[in-house]
Amino acid sequence: MSFRRSTPRLLTARETPSLSGGSEVDALSDAPRSDDPDRPRRKWSRRRRGSRLPWVPLFIIVFVLILPAILAPWLTPHDPLRGELGDRLIPPVWMSGGDSEFLLGTDKQGRDVLTRILYGARISLIVSAVAIVIGTVVGSTLGLLAGFYGGIIDRVVSWLVDTFLSLPVVLLALVIVSAIGPSFITIISIISVTIWAVFARQIRGETLSVRESDYVARARVAGASDLRIIVRHVLPNVANTLVVLATLQVGVVILEESSLSFIGAGIPRPQPSWGVMVADGRELILSAWWLTLFPGLAILLVVLSLNLVGDWLRDFMDPQTRQGR
């Protein structure tokens, strides 16, 4: 009896990934389910394993961020930069005084809020894509080198990482922008410079543990060169971290860009950055709340979705749970 009871417990603990629904586990168990001591644990692990595609967040990312960024000019008849002063401060369409031409209302210069949000997605996407690519490439390269070789390289990289992570981004941005003026390039550079360190630190740590693993030792014994080991063994093992981190960092970058734009150190007006829109709506928040709410909601939803997708990716990329899908 004791042996038979231990069998389903083992299966539960090991989380056999091919048993997708959990019903097979139950079928093997002949112990009554109600007094199964592992019940709470199984519930927890089922939730973790039940990481199905996060449809809602993906939907939001596609329809609020990616599609508008690509298709903005075709999605709306309005100009994001120029409005008719006669159309100023029209409330959203479902309010009294709303106009079906301006679904989410207009700002005090008569520009359509929805149009500006759509074009704002473009700015958010470009800024985050460029910054993430730079940050990932620079950060993971330095992190891999530092973690793999250690010694003086590691000390220099770690010192740089600590230094850059202790820079106050907002102050730095304010100083730079007041010196050379706000522009697209400036904001991208500032954000890239601050996020590479996050990647470098994380990848360095993972590399340290992968470097000590037996499969790296085995590759060495088999005569593989350092470059081959880094590219073929270390990188694939840190790649899932990299992907997850990059996804989560997109959210951080969008937030950072919005914050900098909000305080005027980011995207120069009249470009329709979400941060700029929130900032501009601030003084009218009591009367024309839609100016602040909708771009704010866009930021919130997109960043939240990115974080949720990042969480899901972390589960998905784990080779222990990847199988059976």
Next chain:
Amino acid sequence: MKLRRSATPVVVEDPSSTSPVLRVRDLRTYLYTRWGTTRAVDGVSFDVEAGETLGIVGESGSGKSMLALSLVRLTPEPAARNVSGSVHVGGTDLLQLTERQMRSVRGRDIAMILQDPHQSLNPVFTVGDQLREALRSHNTGVNRRTANERAIQGLEDVGVPAPEGRMRNYPHELSGGMKQRIVGAMALAYDPKVLIADEPTTALDVTIQAQYLQLLKDVQVRTNVALIVITHDFGVIAQSCDRVAVMYAGRIVEHGPVDEIFDKPRHPYTRALLDSRPRSDVRMDRLATIRGQPPSLTDLPRGCRFADRCPYVVDHCRKEYPETVQTSGSHSAACWRVEEI
């Protein structure tokens, strides 16, 4: 017993069997740490011939793993340094090669199986990916398709059932014995002259252990590889080896054919080790132990390193390290009182 040194060879032998494939002479690897110099491998010499299995046995910290790493020059940098000696594989001294040349030797002439199969495979790739990678890692012009065929063949050679199916598995889907077989297939990818197995069966359970040792033997018969099995388990030695070298505190204290070592150990340490095995033929309530601890490798005594734990110790043992005495044809031991034991 072995007649290869007779003055007039009657039969012309295969040239590869006349000189050992692996010849190690006076190998010394020291670790320089802030606490002093650890003499992990301190003057080790042995030969292994093609098709022969040498067991290296010793307790933890006796330097056997460091010896294995020294042979492939993968001792932990920068602490470890090879101080002297030579490691000849088929005529070339590995210790004289550049790092680049050494890389082309590793895996091709001399391969290694590591202790834990669960750690030796990269968790993010399928078995097939890793085997193909191993087959292509020396840029010998193996194309994708031949690599695939050879990988499947390699799996068959190490007795993996349904190799095509296994190629698509991730390491976590396989059992320890299966993984160790696959690791074996990777080590054998280039038909090495020398295969070092560092505790190949410690992570496996006993029945799988026996199977794996048998597999190594079969592979050896087929490929004539010179095999070095490093272990702390005399059972593994008895099952798989032709000769044994017993290591203690960085040196080989006794070296000889398996049967002789088991029947007539000539070094007190070997004797004590054999006495502390659990046995089925003798009733015992407690296992015999060797009292004391091995000496610290940073601060070695001048004389015999086993002197403090040796029941046969005499004054002379503490003054001078014993010479290695040839007790019979191929059996030797380093003990002052070898004649009496």
